[in-house]
Amino acid sequence: MSTIHAKRAEEYLHDEAVALRHDATFFGVRQKRDRMAQALPEWEQLRDAASQIKKHTVTHLADYLEQFAANAEGHGVHVHWAQDADEYNAIVYDILSSHNVKKVVKSKSMLTEECHLNEHLEAKGIDVVETDLGERILQLMKLAPSHIVMPALHVHREEIGDCFREKGLMENLKSQDNPTQVPSDPNDPTFLTFVARLHLREQFAQADAGMTGANFGVAETGDVVVCTNEGNADMSTSIPRLHIVSMGIEKLIPDLRSLAVFQRLLARCGTGQETTVYTSHFRGPRPGGEMHIVLVDNGRSSILADPEHWQTLKCMRCGACMNTCPVYRRSAGYSYTYFIPGPIGINLGMLRDAKRYADNVSACSLCMSCDNVCPVQVDLSTQIYRWRQRLDGLGRANAMKKLMSRGMTILFNHPALYTTTLRFSPAANWLPSALMNSALNPWARGHLMMKFPKKSFHQLWKELEKESRNQ
Amino acid sequence: MKIGLFIPCYVDALYPEVGVSTFKLLRSLGLTVEYPESQTCCGQPMGNAGFERLAEPLAEKFDTIFAGYDYVVAPSVSCAAYVRNFHPDILGRKGHQCQAAGKTMDLVEFLHDVVRVESLPSRFPHRVSVHNSCHGVRELGLSSPSERNVPRFSKIIDLLRLVDGIEVVEPERPDECCGFGGMFSVEETAVSARMGLDKVKRHMATGAEYVTGPDSACLMHLQGVASKHQLPIKFIHLAQILASGL
Structure with missing residues (x-):
């Protein structure tokens, strides 16, 4: 009867050390974010402004999209429009194949995950290389991201070292002019990063095309703004002559002045840094090169038309809601069935395909911490509450919860029945402990059963009233 | 009134x-x-x-x-x-x-x-750890949410300070959810219990004898977890402390 999320979370929690480490790691990121938030007196005003700007932009999206496309085209950029994932994948493949691209290097993009671009291109014989370190590790290990900003933070360095050795990445060490010795700890993080660096340099040099995502698209200028910590987006676009940008249509903002608001929030919320190490503006192709922007809808305009959920379009994918979510921290990314986990992932999954991704809706205690960290004030918990109201209609309600809710309703709608039940409830104390604390009682899995008092407040009230009158 | x-x-x-x-x-x-x-x-x-x-x-x-x-x-x-x-x-x-x-x-x-009570006749000579229930913090504004950059305050602690002999402490992660969440606790039993256990341990780390809060549902959950793990800490609703001696 439990959801897939609940079952996977239970399995995940069996290894207490791993689970505690995961929780501590991501709570640490949340605390770094808190220190950043506390250091800016205007923090809450920035959140207000960011939310207002996003609301304004997504409700005037058609105008800003036209302005953005016109400005980009004015700088010699080819702008493409994709209605869905299939169209997007086909457009990207057409661009790559018409340029005879054999290898493409990519910086991080959740949109390409959303559309399964890598699989599509690989099936057609194109070598796709992720260049964000975390993404590359996962690609080599054939794993999916478990977080949208720190996708491989759950993988331990021993596993990474083993993977690099198995995949032959250590061979690069020998070909250097000054060969590097393997340190006494073969999984030393600095050493492994160096190995990855050599490996990625080789990929950049060999690639025929570079792909990036977009953190922001500035309508006023046609700029695509990409934020990274590793400079891999810049490497991906500085060596190959062909640059393809994949951008969801909700990434648009009106002007550079608004960018300043988001620029101050994004890294502070996402990783607890003042800013990302690289914030690169791409305005047009470099000399002798070619630049394409693919603007992707893939369901976004339907979200905009949904009066209860349109505000999810404000999200700028900083990941702060995951880091603060007590359920995400204790269940980790793979417990969720949608590729984006945590509070925003629950909502985006439901918007993608409510029936298919309904298993994630249980992963919320409605603590509302996510609402309060979100830099653009998406009402994440309210939206999860709303999705729960729709589960029964989708045929995805939890039968036990339904039964309990119905039972309670009968009881609570009939005060006489309710008070009678209360009077007899202490009898439950006499049930054998083995029965009350058995596996059949889900409450008893984590708790010892409570004891009912001899008298309910309803019964005690008669005495209190009498006592008051006598005073 | x-x-x-x-x-x-x-x-x-x-x-x-x-x-x-x-x-x-x-x-x-x-x-x-x-x-x-x-x-x-x-x-x-x-x-x-x-x-x-x-x-x-x-x-x-x-x-x-x-x-x-x-x-x-x-x-x-x-x-x-x-x-x-x-x-x-x-x-x-x-x-x-x-x-x-x-x-x-x-x-x-x-x-x-x-x-706007300014004094209470109550006395509770114990070290007490405050449990900030999520809906108290984030829906009713009983204390400043740790996520926000707003002046720090706690109406709960203000009231407890009126009690004679009490020592008030807060756990690490003072407003992280305890994992009750109503039927969340019967649907996501493992996560709920883990959150509860983590919370009980943080309350215990303060050296408090009691955990108190404005919501018996959170306390019921924590009590159930604590007794399952035989952890020696007591739970008492805020009203009972404020009314002690009446």
């Missing part, structure tokens, strides 16, 4: 002493307090579980039962928050304007903001 006492269903059935303390406390402050006996539940358990429509008749009944009172006071933050934040929408859909929402308060905010 006429106050309608709202004793939520689970407090009624499991923690009647919390209701008694609340009543005695309010009466000791010279207030007229009545307990409408036809009350049952505000509908929150069904709403949070995804069956808000089952809460409709309960919200309607709630509005009628408490129509004649200036304030509705409950010793339970999540129930007070449900009436205040959800009843208007639930009743609004039926074309009925909710009256109770604007006057329903949790005991802490009522004492702190309306009565």
Whole structure:
């Protein structure tokens, strides 16, 4: 009867050390974010402004999209429009194949995950290389991201070292002019990063095309703004002559002045840094090169038309809601069935395909911490509450919860029945402990059963009233 | 000022002493307090579980039962928050304007903001760790949420400071969820229990003898977890501390 999320979370929690480490790691990121938030007196005003700007932009999206496309085209950029994932994948493949691209290097993009671009291109014989370190590790290990900003933070360095050795990445060490010795700890993080660096340099040099995502698209200028910590987006676009940008249509903002608001929030919320190490503006192709922007809808305009959920379009994918979510921290990314986990992932999954991704809706205690960290004030918990109201209609309600809710309703709608039940409830104390604390009682899995008092407040009230009158 | 006492269903059935303390406390402050006996539940358990429509008749009944009172006071933050934040929408859909929402308060905010108590005759010579229930922090504003850059405050601690002999502490991660979440605790049993255990341990790390808070639901969950793991810490509702000696 439990959801897939609940079952996977239970399995995940069996290894207490791993689970505690995961929780501590991501709570640490949340605390770094808190220190950043506390250091800016205007923090809450920035959140207000960011939310207002996003609301304004997504409700005037058609105008800003036209302005953005016109400005980009004015700088010699080819702008493409994709209605869905299939169209997007086909457009990207057409661009790559018409340029005879054999290898493409990519910086991080959740949109390409959303559309399964890598699989599509690989099936057609194109070598796709992720260049964000975390993404590359996962690609080599054939794993999916478990977080949208720190996708491989759950993988331990021993596993990474083993993977690099198995995949032959250590061979690069020998070909250097000054060969590097393997340190006494073969999984030393600095050493492994160096190995990855050599490996990625080789990929950049060999690639025929570079792909990036977009953190922001500035309508006023046609700029695509990409934020990274590793400079891999810049490497991906500085060596190959062909640059393809994949951008969801909700990434648009009106002007550079608004960018300043988001620029101050994004890294502070996402990783607890003042800013990302690289914030690169791409305005047009470099000399002798070619630049394409693919603007992707893939369901976004339907979200905009949904009066209860349109505000999810404000999200700028900083990941702060995951880091603060007590359920995400204790269940980790793979417990969720949608590729984006945590509070925003629950909502985006439901918007993608409510029936298919309904298993994630249980992963919320409605603590509302996510609402309060979100830099653009998406009402994440309210939206999860709303999705729960729709589960029964989708045929995805939890039968036990339904039964309990119905039972309670009968009881609570009939005060006489309710008070009678209360009077007899202490009898439950006499049930054998083995029965009350058995596996059949889900409450008893984590708790010892409570004891009912001899008298309910309803019964005690008669005495209190009498006592008051006598005073 | 006429106050309608709202004793939520689970407090009624499991923690009647919390209701008694609340009543005695309010009466000791010279207030007229009545307990409408036809009350049952505000509908929150069904709403949070995804069956808000089952809460409709309960919200309607709630509005009628408490129509004649200036304030509705409950010793339970999540129930007070449900009436205040959800009843208007639930009743609004039926074309009925909710009256109770604007006057329903949790005991802490009522004492702190309306009565503005400045002294209490209570004494509780123990070290007590404060449990900040999520809906108290983030829906009713009983304390400043740790996520926000706002001036730090805690109405709970303000009230506890009026108690003689008490030592008040807060755990690490002072407003992280304890994992109860209503039916969350029966649907996501493993995560809920883990969150509860982590929370109990953080409360214990303060060296406190008692955990106190404004919501017996969180305390019930933590107590259940603590006794399952045989962890020696006691749980007491805030109202019982404030009313100690009455």
